[in-house]
Amino acid sequence: MITVITFNPSIDRLYNLDTFQVGFVQRANFVNPTPGGKGLNVAKVIKKLGETPTCLGFIGGFNGAYIEHEIECIGLKNKFTKIDDETRICLNIIDANGVSTEILEKGPTVSKNDIEEFERKLKEVLVNTKVLVASGSLLQGLPKEYYFTIGKICERENIKFILDTSGVSLELALDSNIYLIKPNKDELEALSKRNINSKEDAIDAAKKLLNRGIKNICVSMGKDGMILINEDNIYEVEVPKIEVLNPVGSGDSSIAGFAYGILKEYHIKDCLRLANACGMSNALYMETGYIETDDIETFIKDISIVEYAVN
């Protein structure tokens, strides 16, 4: 099965406004609250693809209870650890031109006891886990190298570990035998400490990261598709032009496509087709971490992949 860790879930509130002006009282056309946080977006999309992932992380307070209720309605397996602090709320304000402004709360702090309880649950679910996805930021209270610790557990248990995070927690996890990371251009720039202005730059930066033991590095580039680099090959993915409504969560949806494809032991090219189709489908809808399976079937046929050997 697929297990998805979201340490810091949220209630995502999407406000749709005609115009967004700082310093004025404005009225939203509609507000759409959904359970969010990168890992929960991933889990929702995996469920839509036909697998039921098990979800771990920390939730607390009224917001946590709301998320718990929602994920049970969606049909995800709930193995969250309950904490005393309140789960966060994140805002995404979208105007009529599709311009998005996000306000993200930091989230709660976890105690030593909370972490022990999480680790007990993790041990329990890993027995049946083939693919483990960890997405998003760490919580306050967790050690900065916690994703490294999880990577090492996956290595020991022979579980494929997909890590989608950024900053210090990603840097500290790089040597933990990760199966796949999916930085976007900005994240790859931060990670490789250089500017990425072309596909060649992205490939060059990713090649250096392969030396750290990561099996697959996938650089997502929005409308320009994706590049995946592993020890043997480079895959350049081109996606067709689409009418985008809200691309937030397209990366999370791609991660879901990868996790599903890896679980089903698809060929890497089919994993890439599914991952890109999921990202594209998500971009068509207002809701974050939302896809339609009909879109996937359509898009998969229009995605082209060029494969060549690493030199």
Ligand code: ATP
């Ligand atoms: P997020 O952090 O919001 O989840 P991201 O920056 O990690 O997103 P992107 O590179 O924006 O991820 O998108 C992931 C994939 O989704 C792309 O590789 C592509 O396949 C698809 N996608 C995203 N935006 C577009 C777009 N405008 N047109 C076509 N496909 C898109």
